[in-house]
Amino acid sequence: MNTQRIQSLITRARNGMAYLLRGDLRGFQRRWRALRQEKMQVAPRTHAAESILPGTLLRWCVMATPHTLFIAHLIARRLREHGWSVKVVTQEPEAYNDHFYVVICPQMFRTLPPPERRFLYQMEQSVSSRWFTDEYLHNLQHSRAILDYALVNFEFLETKDIAFPHTHYLPVGADPHYGDDLPAQEKVHDVLFYGDAASSPRRRRLLEALEKHFKVHRCSEIFGDEMRREIQRARLVVNLHYYENALLEMPRVQECLSLGVPVVSESAQDQDDYPEIQGALRFFPEGDAEAMVAAVRQALDEPIPAAQVREAAQKGWERFCFMFDRFLVATQLLLPARMLNNPLPLPADASRLVLSLPETIRRRRAYDARPLAEGMTFDGMRYSPGWIGCGLSYGAMARHVLRHRDPDAAPPVLIIEDDAELPPDFEQKIGIIQAYLQARPGEWDVFAGLVADLQPDAQVLKVETFQGLQFVTIDKMTSTVCNIYSRRGLELLAAWDPAEGDAHTNTIDRYLGEHCAPLRVVVVLPFLASLREELDSTLWGIGNRRYLDMIADSERRLGLKIDAFLQGKPQPLTPSLTFPESS
Helix, strand or coil: CCCCHHHHHHHHHHHHHHHHHHCCCHHHHHHHHHHHHHHHHHHCCCCCCCCCCCCCEEEEEECCCCCHHHHHHHHCCCCHHHEEEEEEEECCCCCCCCCCEEEHHHHHCCCCCCCCHEEEEEEECCCCCCCCHHHHHHHHHHHEEEEEECHHHHHHHHCCCCCCEEEEEECCCCCCCCCCCCCCCCCCCEEECCCCCCCCCHHHHHHEEEHHCCEEEEEEEHHHHHHHHHHHHHEEEEECCCCHHHHHHHHHHHHHHCCCCEEEEHHHHCHHHHHHHHHCEEECCCCCCHHHHHHHHHHHHHCCCCCHHHHHHHHHHHHHHHHHHHHHHHCCCCCCHHHHHHCCCCCCCCCCEEEEEECCCCHHHHHHCCCCCEEEECCCCCCCHHHHHHHHHHHHHHHHHHHHCCCCCCCEEEEECCCEEEEHHHEEEEEEEHHHHHHCCCCCEEECCCCCCCCCCCCCCEEEEECCCCEECCCCCCCCCCEECCCHHHHHCCCCHHHHCCCCCCCHHHHHHCCCCCCEEEEEEECCCCEECCCCCEEEEEHHHHHHHHHHHHHHHHHHHHEEEEEECCCCCCCCCCCCCCC
16 A cells, blocks of 8 residues: 555544544534545446546447437537447336446436446436435435436435535536427427426416417427427427426426527526526516516517527537536546636636535535625536546636636636635725735736645745735745636646646645745735635535634734744744645
């Protein structure tokens, strides 16, 4: 057993004991289960998938019900774009001879592929628990990984002990070329509804109200090309919930947009989770028949431009590709380099980015409750071990910014992590900080909102007071919780290589703060930011409370160095507290 492996085991044992010493038995159990499930996802390949080297022709099978063929199409298209062989089936195969299986709505199949070769795509809405039987939950728990299309479902699944890292967020996307193989269709329906209305009283009530004002064409139990043609014949599609307080029916919405047909939909609790569709849908309040009639009339009188619908479909495809590739990288079936330079589902001009993992739903909801003004949330890349996924996320964001904007001309880029604790006067202070930095081009590389672990030999290079804040320039830092990056800082992030070290030397913050010398790091004292103490680290599996003492100690030791610098004395070596490492 090598030294690195021994150190990893010692660290994990130490962090595990920390849970037990503070009496957090449930936290210890969650961490143990997470490590076990993470290991299953990236376990050695079975005999059916001997190699995942570039060029290996993996055989995939997508199992789908007729109702979910559109989703199967999206998955199959993306897998084929990676050069793999894919088949789509709507019944259980006689033998499970393919390398890997994606099973959409697995509860609809009598038998499933072997656990180590199956990825189950959970498509049910947790607002109705009828499908979440003990058998279904057992199948989810005993699969290589779980995909789910709705953030709301992650909160429910966590109550069933199905959680990160076993779960992966895959929102349903669109395909702007979905109808390219079909001949043009004449518009013969003003309004189309397709789906099950017979067994949903609320759908029947709304459709009957709509039919008093418009000619509504209903379709049910029609699939494949026939369904695609019916959608294309409609001027618009109306989307109605099967349940009260339901989630947005994204498979139907995205299929319509893919075929160039706009949608009028009931509002849904999760509609803001799909920014790519905004502008291509018109929403009306849930259950409000009068508002529905008005929304449909407006959509017919003032149609949404076709270019706007197509743009939404294109954005839906780009987001789906990123999120699906993110899943493939996390399960180590796709090399990270294959997606580092791909488009990110972020605005080109974004200057405030928030790194978050949607599957860690408690952290995501905590951030959403107090979001950064004008912040754009980025669903970070995943990998095992987690510090590599974190580094890949920063590399991808840096490359995105460098591709789309000039950091020398535009405002510097602020990146925070979703557990950052920002002060009430953050906007006032960040305005002063940006003014200070912009007045000193070329004199700084990174502004650090906090220093989690000040290196003992860190040196103070400059101390200035500007608009009431004390600015300190140092030559080393450790933290990416809340930072502003110059062009050089972004270029250093983009150049990070996961193969060059381990969790003790090459985490993205230690790489940036310790190995990219000479580095010019600006901080304010007291530090601008901290950590939300009620949350846990997604990398190390420990509570943020363990970091707060370290941050306070770093601030104290930096103060000693500042005093020595201002007095013209040698700056003292100030040993730090023990830094929590990989668990």
